[in-house]
Amino acid sequence: MAAIAKPLPQPTPETQEYWDGLRRGELRIQRCNTCGRGYFYPRPFCPRAGCHSRDVGWITASGKGTLATYIITHRGHPAFEAPYVIALVELEEGGRMMTNIVGLEDLEPANLPVGAPVEIVFQPSEEDITLPMFRLV
Amino acid sequence: MFDTRELRHKVAIVGAAETNEVGVLPNHSQLQLHAEAAFNALDDAGLTLDDIDGYAGVQGAAVTEYLGIMPRWIDATGVGGCSFLIHVSHAVAAIAAGYCSTVLITHGESGRSRVGVGAPSGGRGEPGGQFDAPFGVAGPPSRFSVPIAAHMAKYGTTEEHLAAVSVATRQWASRNPRAMMREPITVEDVINSRLIAWPLHLLNCCLVTDGGGALILTSEDRARDFPKPPIYVLGRGESAQHQNISQMRDLTGWSAAAEITGPEAFRMAGVGHDAIDHLMLYDAFSHTPIYALEALGFVGPGEGGPWFAEMNSAPGGTLPVNTNGGGLSYTHTGMYGMFAIQEAVRQLRGEAAAQVDGVRTSLVHAPGGMFSATATLILSNE
Numbered sequence: 001m002a003a004i005a006k007p008l009p010q011p012t013p014e015t016q017e018y019w020d021g022l023r024r025g026e027l028r029i030q031r032c033n034t035c036g037r038g039y040f041y042p043r044p045f046c047p048r049a050g051c052h053s054r055d056v057g058w059i060t061a062s063g064k065g066t067l068a069t070y071i072i073t074h075r076g077h078p079a080f081e082a083p084y085v086i087a088l089v090e091l092e093e094g095g096r097m098m099t100n101i102v103g104l105e106d107l108e109p110a111n112l113p114v115g116a117p118v119e120i121v122f123q124p125s126e127e128d129i130t131l132p133m134f135r136l137v
Numbered sequence: 138m139f140d141t142r143e144l145r146h147k148v149a150i151v152g153a154a155e156t157n158e159v160g161v162l163p164n165h166s167q168l169q170l171h172a173e174a175a176f177n178a179l180d181d182a183g184l185t186l187d188d189i190d191g192y193a194g195v196q197g198a199a200v201t202e203y204l205g206i207m208p209r210w211i212d213a214t215g216v217g218g219c220s221f222l223i224h225v226s227h228a229v230a231a232i233a234a235g236y237c238s239t240v241l242i243t244h245g246e247s248g249r250s251r252v253g254v255g256a257p258s259g260g261r262g263e264p265g266g267q268f269d270a271p272f273g274v275a276g277p278p279s280r281f282s283v284p285i286a287a288h289m290a291k292y293g294t295t296e297e298h299l300a301a302v303s304v305a306t307r308q309w310a311s312r313n314p315r316a317m318m319r320e321p322i323t324v325e326d327v328i329n330s331r332l333i334a335w336p337l338h339l340l341n342c343c344l345v346t347d348g349g350g351a352l353i354l355t356s357e358d359r360a361r362d363f364p365k366p367p368i369y370v371l372g373r374g375e376s377a378q379h380q381n382i383s384q385m386r387d388l389t390g391w392s393a394a395a396e397i398t399g400p401e402a403f404r405m406a407g408v409g410h411d412a413i414d415h416l417m418l419y420d421a422f423s424h425t426p427i428y429a430l431e432a433l434g435f436v437g438p439g440e441g442g443p444w445f446a447e448m449n450s451a452p453g454g455t456l457p458v459n460t461n462g463g464g465l466s467y468t469h470t471g472m473y474g475m476f477a478i479q480e481a482v483r484q485l486r487g488e489a490a491a492q493v494d495g496v497r498t499s500l501v502h503a504p505g506g507m508f509s510a511t512a513t514l515i516l517s518n519e
Contacts, residue, residue, distance in 0.1 A: 007270040010261035041268045041384075069287035069388050072335035073279045080273040083332075088283060088383055098269045098283075098383040109335060114290035131271050 006079040008129050015042045017058055022130040025122050027061040029095055040095030063120030065091040065134070070114075072107050083107050089118055089134050103135040112136075141373075141405040148229040149360035149367035150516070152182025152353030153482040156245075159348030159468040160317050166253030168203045170245030170349035171196070175204060178351035183364050184239070189353075191237030193224035195472065200243055210237035216377055217505025218419055218472040221352075222512035225478065226373035228354045238355060245349035246470035252347075265381045277421060278342055280382045281507045282334045285424050287388035289336065291439065294427065296336050298442025300327035302423040303340050303465050305451035310462025312452065312491035317344055318466040327423075341423040343464035343473070350475040352482075368485045371498070372406030372515035374398030382507040391508055394432035398502070398513040406515040408498060410435055413515070415484050415496045416456060417477040419503035420463040426450075429502050430458075433513070457493045460484060474503040478514065485518040 011019040018041070021028030031038045032046035034053035038061065039046060045054045070087035085101040102121055104111060118134040125131050154177030156162070156170055165173070171194065179185060190209045194200050197213030212227045214220050221244055228240040247254050260266050274280045288294050304324055310316035322340060330339040360367035376393035379385050386392045403409065416435075418426035427441035435456070436444045444450075450458035461467045461480035468476060481499040483489040501514045 006273075007266070008261065009267035009271050011267070012262050015267060041264055069284055069290075071279060071282045071286070071337075072332070073273070073275075074332045074334065075275075076279050076334070077273040077275040080275075084273060086272050086274060086279055086283065086334075088388070096383060098272050098274070098381075100272050109286075114286055125271070129271075 004079045006125065007077065008125065008127055014044055018042050019129065021060070022122060022132055023128060027063045027120055027132060028058055029061045029091065029093065030056050031059045031093065032056050038091060038094035040091065040097045059093065061091055061093045065089040065118055067101070067112065067114055067116045067118050068096060070101065070112060072109070085112065087134065097132065100133045101135065102133045141401065142407065144229050144233050145371050145405055145407060146369045147357050148232045148354050149357060149369045150352055150482055151355055151360055151363040151365065151367055152178040152184065153351070153479055154178040154181045155350040155476070155479055156348050159315060160346050161249055162247070162347035163250040163252060165247065165347065167245050167247040168199065168253060170247060170347065171200050171243045172204060172245070174245060174349035174351035175241060175243045178241070178353050181365060182353045184353060188239050189241045191228065191231055191240035193228060193240060193242045194244065195220050208237065210240070216510035218421070218474045219503035219505040219510050219512035220472060221475040221478060222373070222501060222503050222514050223375045223510070225352065225354065225370060225514055226375050226512065229370050229373060232354060232356050240354045241351060242354070243349065243351045244472065244475035246472055247347045248469070248471035249345045249347045269381045269383055277507065278333045278337065281422055281425070282337045283382045284385055284388040284508070285336055288424065288428070291389045292442070294439070294442040296328055297324055298427070298446050299336060299341055299423040300324040301446040301448070302420065302426055303327045305445060305448055305454070306420060306459050306463040306465045308451045309460045309491050310466030313462050313467060314490060316462035316467040317346060318462070337422055343421050343469035344466070346468045346470050348468050348470050348476070350479045352478065366486055366518060368482050369517050369519070370514065371408065371517050372402035372404070372513075374401035374513040375511070377505070377510040378508070380506060380509050385508055390438060391428045391432035391511065393511040394429060394502065394513065395434070398511045399433040402500070402513040402515050408515065412498050413500045414456070415460065415481065415493055415499040416458045417481050417499065417501040418458055419473055419477055420459055420465050421469070421473070421504065423465070425504060426458060428508070433500070433502060452491065460489060460491050460493060474512070477501050477503055481516050485516060
C-alpha cells in the first residue's frame with residue numbers, strides 16, 4: 001500500500017503571489033490601503049467588517065506574530081506523525097493563519113503559552129510548495 | 138418593512154419523530170433513514186405524504202425523488218448540523234407567506250456505517266484546502282477544538298470544566314434507554330480518557346452514529362387539529378460567519394450567536410432568558426455548549442465553564458441542558474441539530490424519556506460546521 005500523501009494546497013489566481021513568495025522565503029500577505037491593516041488569506045478586497053475596501057496591495061510581512069490558540073493533536077491526519085501542534089498565529093501586520101509549531105522538544109501545554117511570540121520557518125514540501133510554519137521565539 | 142415578531146406563534150410543529158432506532162444501523166442506507174423518519178413523523182401527525190406540499194432537508198431533490206413527492210416549496214439549506222433549525226426558520230416564513238401549507242423536514246445520516254453516502258467534498262484549491270489542510274487538520278476533532286486554548290487563556294476555563302459538561306450530559310443519557318452511552322462517568326474518567334486533541338479527551342467528543350429525524354410544520358389555525366399538542370415556533374435566528382476555523386472572528390466567543398441568532402430569537406419570541414426552562418445546546422464537543430451558553434447570554438463571558446462544573450445543567454440542576462444525553466452520549470450522526478429539536482419537542486409535549494417537570498419554553502441552539510453557521514429556535518407548548 002502506498003504511503004498516504006500529505007494534503008497539499010493548490011494555489012488559485014488570487015493566492016499565487018502568496019505561494020510564490022513562500023517558495024522564495026518571503027511571507028507575502030495583503031494589506032488594505034483604506035484601513036491600513038494586513039489580512040489573511042489573500043483575496044482582492046479587505047475582508048474586515050466595516051471596511052471591505054477593494055483598494056488593497058501586497059506587502060512582505062515580518063514573519064513575526066503571536067500564538068493565538070492551538071491544539072496538540074494525537075489523532076490527526078494519517079500522513080502526519082502524532083502528536084503534533086496545530087496552531088493559529090496572529091501576524092504582526094494583521095491577519096490570522098493556521099500553521100504547525102515546530103522545533104519543540106516537549107509537547108506540553110505548559111511549554112506553549114497562548115500569546116507567546118513566534119516567528120516563521122519556511123518549510124519546503126512537495127510539488128514546489130513551501131509551507132509557513134512557526135517556532136517559539 | 139415586515140417585522141419578524143408578526144410571525145411569532147404563527148407556525149407549529151405538529152409531527153415529530155426519529156428513526157425506529159438510532160446508533161449503529163448498517164442495514165439502512167442514508168436515504169432509507171430519511172424515509173423512515175419521514176413516515177414516523179407523518180404517523181405522529183396522522184398525515185400521509187400526499188398531504189405534504191413543502192419540503193426541506195440538506196439533500197434536497199435526492200429526498201423528494203426518493204419519497205416520490207413534488208412540493209410547491211423547497212429548501213435545501215445545507216450548512217451543517219444547524220441546517221434543520223434553519224429549515225424550521227425558513228418554513229415559518231414560507232407557511233406564513235402561503236408558499237405552502239404543510240412542510241416536511243427530514244434528516245437521515247449514515248454517519249457511522251456510511252451506507253449510501255456520497256464522497257466528502259473540499260478541494261485543494263478551496264481556502265480550507267490551501268490554508269488549513271496542509272497543517273494536518275483531520276476532521277472535526279482537530280478543527281472544532283482549535284479555539285478552546287484561547288478561551289482557557291482568557292477566562293481560566295479548565296479541562297475540569299470541559300469534563301463537567303460530559304459528566305452532566307451522561308447523567309441525562311443514563312435516564313434515556315435509547316442513548317448509546319448510559320454508564321455514569323466522573324470528571325476523572327473524562328480527563329483520564331485518551332487525548333484526542335489537547336485539551337479534548339475522548340469523552341469530550343461526540344459519538345459517531347446512524348439515524349434520522351423528521352418534523353412536520355403547519356399554520357397555527359390548523360395546528361390543533363392533530364393528534365399531538367402543537368409546539369409553536371416563537372422565535373428564530375440564523376447566521377453564518379467563517380467556514381474554516383482559522384477565520385473564526387473571535388476565538389473566545391461565538392460572535393454570530395451573541396450578536397445575531399440569540400438576540401433575534403429572543404426579540405421575535407418576546408420573552409427573556411427567565412422564560413426558558415429547557416435548553417438544547419448542540420454538543421459536538423464539551424466546549425460547544427459552554428460557548429453557546431455564554432453567547433446566548435445565559436451567563437457572562439467566561440462563566441460557562443464554572444456554570445457547568447456546578448452541575449446546573451444536570452438532572453435536578455437549575456436549567457436542564459441536553460436532556461436526551463446530547464451528541465456526547467445519546468447519538469450524533471454528523472449533523473445533530475435535528476435530534477436537538479426532537480428532544481425539545483418531546484420535552485414540550487411531556488413525552489421525553491428523562492422528562493423535566495413543567496417545561497413550557499425550550500431554546501434550541503446549534504452550530505453548523507466548526508462554529509461556522511449558527512441557528513437558534515425558541516419553541517413553546519403554549
